Amino acid sequence: MHIQSNFRGTALAGMPPAGVTFHAADTMIYAQGDAAGTLYQVEFGTIRICRMTADGRRQITGFLTAGDVFGFEAGAEHNSSAESVDGAGIRLLRPASPAETTTALLQSLARTQHLLMLLGCRSANVRMGTFILDLSERQADGRLVHLAMQRNDIADYLGMTFETVSRALRHLKDEGLIRLNSITEIEILNRPALEALCE
Amino acid sequence: MHIQSNFRGTALAGMPPAGVTFHAADTMIYAQGDAAGTLYQVEFGTIRICRMTADGRRQITGFLTAGDVFGFEAGAEHNSSAESVDGAGIRLLRPASPAETTTALLQSLARTQHLLMLLGCRSANVRMGTFILDLSERQADGRLVHLAMQRNDIADYLGMTFETVSRALRHLKDEGLIRLNSITEIEILNRPALEALCE
DNA sequence: CGATCAATTGAGACAAATCAACACCAGTGG
DNA sequence: CCACTGGTGTTGATTTGTCTCAATTGATCG
Numbered sequence: 001m002h003i004q005s006n007f008r009g010t011a012l013a014g015m016p017p018a019g020v021t022f023h024a025a026d027t028m029i030y031a032q033g034d035a036a037g038t039l040y041q042v043e044f045g046t047i048r049i050c051r052m053t054a055d056g057r058r059q060i061t062g063f064l065t066a067g068d069v070f071g072f073e074a075g076a077e078h079n080s081s082a083e084s085v086d087g088a089g090i091r092l093l094r095p096a097s098p099a100e101t102t103t104a105l106l107q108s109l110a111r112t113q114h115l116l117m118l119l120g121c122r123s124a125n126v127r128m129g130t131f132i133l134d135l136s137e138r139q140a141d142g143r144l145v146h147l148a149m150q151r152n153d154i155a156d157y158l159g160m161t162f163e164t165v166s167r168a169l170r171h172l173k174d175e176g177l178i179r180l181n182s183i184t185e186i187e188i189l190n191r192p193a194l195e196a197l198c199e
Numbered sequence: 200m201h202i203q204s205n206f207r208g209t210a211l212a213g214m215p216p217a218g219v220t221f222h223a224a225d226t227m228i229y230a231q232g233d234a235a236g237t238l239y240q241v242e243f244g245t246i247r248i249c250r251m252t253a254d255g256r257r258q259i260t261g262f263l264t265a266g267d268v269f270g271f272e273a274g275a276e277h278n279s280s281a282e283s284v285d286g287a288g289i290r291l292l293r294p295a296s297p298a299e300t301t302t303a304l305l306q307s308l309a310r311t312q313h314l315l316m317l318l319g320c321r322s323a324n325v326r327m328g329t330f331i332l333d334l335s336e337r338q339a340d341g342r343l344v345h346l347a348m349q350r351n352d353i354a355d356y357l358g359m360t361f362e363t364v365s366r367a368l369r370h371l372k373d374e375g376l377i378r379l380n381s382i383t384e385i386e387i388l389n390r391p392a393l394e395a396l397c398e
Numbered sequence: 399c400g401a402t403c404a405a406t407t408g409a410g411a412c413a414a415a416t417c418a419a420c421a422c423c424a425g426t427g428g
Numbered sequence: 429c430c431a432c433t434g435g436t437g438t439t440g441a442t443t444t445g446t447c448t449c450a451a452t453t454g455a456t457c458g
Contacts, residue, residue, distance in 0.1 A: 054398025059319040061312055074305040098297030105304040106273040112311045113260055119318040120258040120358040159319040166406055199253025363414060365438055
């Protein structure tokens with residue numbers, strides 16, 4: 001499981017630094033409605049920020065990885081929940097300086113707007129392709145992309161069903177743009193074409 | 200035209216306060232790619248924030264009205280453009296305090312996330328209904344909603360075509376939830392039912 | 399090995415996009 | 429005063445893409 005491997009990878013190299021708490025896969029860090037105020041930073045692993053719609057659907061508004069700061073809210077309560085996707089280490093930030101807060105907020109805003117653009121575009125294939133490219137940018141390797149989250153999470157992030165996620169992946173595969181090395185690893189075979197598709 | 204009436208309404212009451220510039224309907228305040236840095240505040244009228252997608256579509260990421268602050272960017276350049284919808288007065292903000300910036304940013308983030316939730320939901324009728332309710336909250340009257348923007352703008356905001364906007368309005372009308380008093384004025388006939396639809 | 403959950407694939411239904419025609423309104427000029 | 433025009437909005441017919449429902453395969457784990 002990725003939980004183990006991810007955690008072990010860090011733990012074996014030495015204990016996680018003090019102030020970092022570990023959250024197992026699929027566990028909640030804070031819930032919708034919890035008191036807000038604290039800021040968090042991802043140390044390792046992947047976090048998803050979720051929000052339930054009134055009709056019962058779930059919208060994931062972001063996936064966060066090492067270095068990302070999260071937890072700000074406009075009100076006194078969290079209107080999103082934060083959950084560990086694959087086992088993650090979280091650091092509590094001591095009250096950050098205003099400048100740091102602004103930077104983190106701007107980044108958060110930029111990410112949200114980026115997702116907004118993605119959802120505004122209606123093609124499932126393009127959404128999926130862009131998602132892969134986005135992940136790729138945040139990961140070291142230019143060809144291999146690791147999917148820490150499962151299809152269901154991707155679906156709720158991209159605003160579609162997990163069946164459509166599956167079909168979109170198949171489509172990109174059939175086009176020769178990617179290869180599915182395993183269920184959690186995608187290989188980008190033709191990046192220029194993929195970028196052209198997603199612009 | 201709304202330009203005249205809006206402007207006149209303010210102008211007759213006295214000249215716009217110093218530091219407020221007027222932008223006629225459908226004119227640009229800043230463009231995608233312009234140098235960022237200044238913050239603006241809407242004095243009167245309506246502003247739309249737009250972003251072009253590579254495939255030529257336009258996504259409106261927000262409509263701003265009196266009091267709203269806009270213009271922040273993560274980088275040195277604007278990656279959105281700001282345009283006057285119906286003739287609007289804009290005030291340049293002198294460098295705001297960090298606390299004010301954070302507040303404005305949080306509000307901006309909250310709004311963007313709200314729109315994100317809307318786009319994640321796929322029903323055109325619900326999107327349209329929510330849009331009307333959102334507008335209503337920002338306007339004085341609880342029943343009458345003024346549409347400063349035209350159908351095309353609404354479509355690009357809600358991620359659908361203007362034909363679908365038209366059909367969604369018709370649907371809400373047929374359901375007895377709203378009435379179309381004129382092309383720019385909607386009357387909410389059954390707010391509870393409308394809220395129930397949109398949750 | 400069977401049990402369970404995740405992922406894929408297929409067939410059909412349905413909502414929105416697309417294409418096209420038409421109505422409406424304001425402004426213009428004969 | 430009335431045709432003409434261009435922009436905007438509505439409505440209709442058809443196509444297309446995604447959702448839904450259902451069956452099947454694949455992976456993981458006790």
